[in-house]
Amino acid sequence: MADLITMDDLTNEEIVELLDTAQRLLPVAKGDVYAPLLQGKVLGNLFFENSTRTRMSFETAMKRLGGEVLNLSSIGSSVAKGETLYDTMQMVNGYSDIAVIRHPRQGAAQYSADAVEIPILNAGDGAGNHPTQTMLDLFTIREAHGTLEGLNVMLVGDLRFGRTTHSLSHALVRFGATLMLVSPKSLRMPAEIVSDLRARGKDVTETENLSAEINSADVIYMTRIQKERFPDEDEYTKVAGTYKLTAGDLDGAKGSMIVMHPLPRVNELCASVDSTKHARYFEQAFNGVPTRMALLCRSLGIKVPKKVA
Amino acid sequence: MAEMRRVTAICNGTAIDHIPSGHALQLLKMLRLDVGRSNPISLVMNVPSGKMGRKDVLKIEDRELNQEELDRLALIAPKASVAIIRNYAVAEKRRIDLGEELVNIARCSFSNCITQNPNEPLPHRLRVISAEPLEIRCAYCGRGQDVDEVADYIL
Ligand SMILES: [Zn+2]
Numbered sequence: 296m297a298d299l300i301t302m303d304d305l306t307n308e309e310i311v312e313l314l315d316t317a318q319r320l321l322p323v324a325k326g327d328v329y330a331p332l333l334q335g336k337v338l339g340n341l342f343f344e345n346s347t348r349t350r351m352s353f354e355t356a357m358k359r360l361g362g363e364v365l366n367l368s369s370i371g372s373s374v375a376k377g378e379t380l381y382d383t384m385q386m387v388n389g390y391s392d393i394a395v396i397r398h399p400r401q402g403a404a405q406y407s408a409d410a411v412e413i414p415i416l417n418a419g420d421g422a423g424n425h426p427t428q429t430m431l432d433l434f435t436i437r438e439a440h441g442t443l444e445g446l447n448v449m450l451v452g453d454l455r456f457g458r459t460t461h462s463l464s465h466a467l468v469r470f471g472a473t474l475m476l477v478s479p480k481s482l483r484m485p486a487e488i489v490s491d492l493r494a495r496g497k498d499v500t501e502t503e504n505l506s507a508e509i510n511s512a513d514v515i516y517m518t519r520i521q522k523e524r525f526p527d528e529d530e531y532t533k534v535a536g537t538y539k540l541t542a543g544d545l546d547g548a549k550g551s552m553i554v555m556h557p558l559p560r561v562n563e564l565c566a567s568v569d570s571t572k573h574a575r576y577f578e579q580a581f582n583g584v585p586t587r588m589a590l591l592c593r594s595l596g597i598k599v600p601k602k603v604a
Numbered sequence: 605m606a607e608m609r610r611v612t613a614i615c616n617g618t619a620i621d622h623i624p625s626g627h628a629l630q631l632l633k634m635l636r637l638d639v640g641r642s643n644p645i646s647l648v649m650n651v652p653s654g655k656m657g658r659k660d661v662l663k664i665e666d667r668e669l670n671q672e673e674l675d676r677l678a679l680i681a682p683k684a685s686v687a688i689i690r691n692y693a694v695a696e697k698r699r700i701d702l703g704e705e706l707v708n709i710a711r712c713s714f715s716n717c718i719t720q721n722p723n724e725p726l727p728h729r730l731r732v733i734s735a736e737p738l739e740i741r742c743a744y745c746g747r748g749q750d751v752d753e754v755a756d757y758i759l
Contacts, residue, residue: 402744
């Protein structure tokens with residue numbers, strides 16, 4: 296079954312192959328070429344939790360490939376009336392060929408995959424995994440550096456609750472990255488993840504200081520400190536303004552260094568960075584379209600031709 | 605035999621030996637023999653053992669535990685030895701097998717796991733990552749389970 300629940304479902308070779316496919320699909324993603332590879336296919340877009348970027352980029356990806364999209368929002372539906380995820384998935388199984396699911400509960404994607412025949416793509420389960428985000432992050436990094444091998448990557452901000460950085464860091468060490476984890480003490484990456492990363496044999500450094508290693512970084516990956524994860528306002532205020540990356544901070548950075556952010560941002564990433572050659576986050580958001588196209592094709596067993604015309 | 609006989613022999617039933625010391629009551633809970641009118645049970649705790657230092661022993665009369673019941677015990681007593689007793693003699697020896705996955709034996713302890721909703725019908729699945737030292741993770745949410753607490757989550 297071609298589900299994608301965690302990055303462990305993909306080998307390094309499969310990741311590279313998917314990124315190659317995504318690259319071939321770029322003109323389709325931009326709308327320059329129409330390639331109805333998924334004509335007659337229906338995607339169930341199941342967002343039990345809010346999302347703008349992920350939901351819309353899946354919808355665009357499906358439609359640009361000639362497929363149809365059913366959107367389920369949990370408000371007002373039978374889900375709000377207490378329907379089990381199992382029952383909801385049985386319905387979706389009947390109405391669509393593939394489903395994308397985001398759910399506040401961890402494990403919901405694997406549970407859905409066990410409940411139905413159609414392929415399931417995990418678009419975020421609680422604080423668990425978000426592998427399609429990781430794929431677009433890897434695509435963005437490879438577009439900029441031409442490779443995924445052996446890069447110096449700084450992950451900055453909320454590394455405790457941010458599922459994006461959990462999936463990404465696992466994937467990066469598989470390609471031999473050196474990681475610098477920058478966070479306030481209270482938002483450090485969970486110890487079991489750090490020990491998993493170190494077990495892969497690469498350097499992982501933890502620090503609270505953002506400025507120290509900027510000049511040696513190939514990628515600076517900023518994340519938002521999420522207010523909704525804090526039980527009280529005081530705790531949030533204590534750490535909220537910890538990091539603020541400005542254009543001036545990047546004066547000594549490598550020319551090829553890129554700044555990424557899964558968006559939305561608050562104040563950790565100043566607008567002054569937008570106009571530097573390092574800014575890559577809007578492109579990163581767009582890259583969700585070609586990578587999700589490649590993932591949809593893979594899961595539906597559709598071969599993308601070497602030349603997409 | 606040097607060891608003093610602390611429990612009288614049973615005529616028919618199941619004897620479980622080499623239970624880690626202090627865990628016999630948990631085992632009874634896992635076998636659901638701790639409530640209601642169950643069969644007569646003899647229980648010895650903290651007896652000296654050559655192999656283990658100290659151990660517990662359980663004897664359950666007139667009941668032959670089947671393999672599925674025994675495999676539940678793997679979480680707590682993976683090295684226990686089990687004998688089916690018929691007419692005061694060992695009729696069969698059985699082994700406890702941890703297997704690769706524990707299906708509907710214990711539930712995931714993580715408060716935000718999808719399996720916390722009691723109405724969800726799919727089985728609880730805990731995956732065995734390593735037998736020694738014992739490491740298990742929820743097959744859905746991926747969270748590692750605290751092996752010392754797992755008895756509290758037995759279904
Ligand atoms: Zn779980």
